[in-house]
Amino acid sequence: MDIIKHKKLSKSRGVTIPKDLAAAKGFYAGNGVDLVEVEDGILLKNHVPVCRFCGSVESVAKIKGEEICAKCAAEIRAEIEEKFK
Ligand SMILES: [Zn+2]
Incomplete structure (x- = not known):
C-alpha cells in the first residue's frame, strides 16, 4: 500500500480527502465512514452497517x-x- 497524498490535520484533527481520491474510493459528502485502528495508524473506510x-x-x-x-x-x-x- 503506497502513501498517495500527504495532508496536515486541522486544529480539530480533521482532514480533507482530495476530491480525486475520494471519488476513486467512493467517499461522498454526508456518507458515514468507519475509522479502524490498525497497527501503524488509522484506516478510513466507507461505513458498513x-x-x-x-x-x-x-x-x-x-x-x-x-x-x-x-x-x-x-x-x-x-x-x-x-x-x-
Ligand atoms: Zn443482530
Missing part, C-alpha cells in the same frame, strides 16, 4: 436511528409481543 446487538453485518437496517439485523429485530419483536400482550 453493523447490528448494535450482535455485531452481524447481514441484513442490517436502520430503525429508530439504530442499526439492527433481521434476526435481532425478529427476537425483539417476539419479546415485545410477549411483554405487551
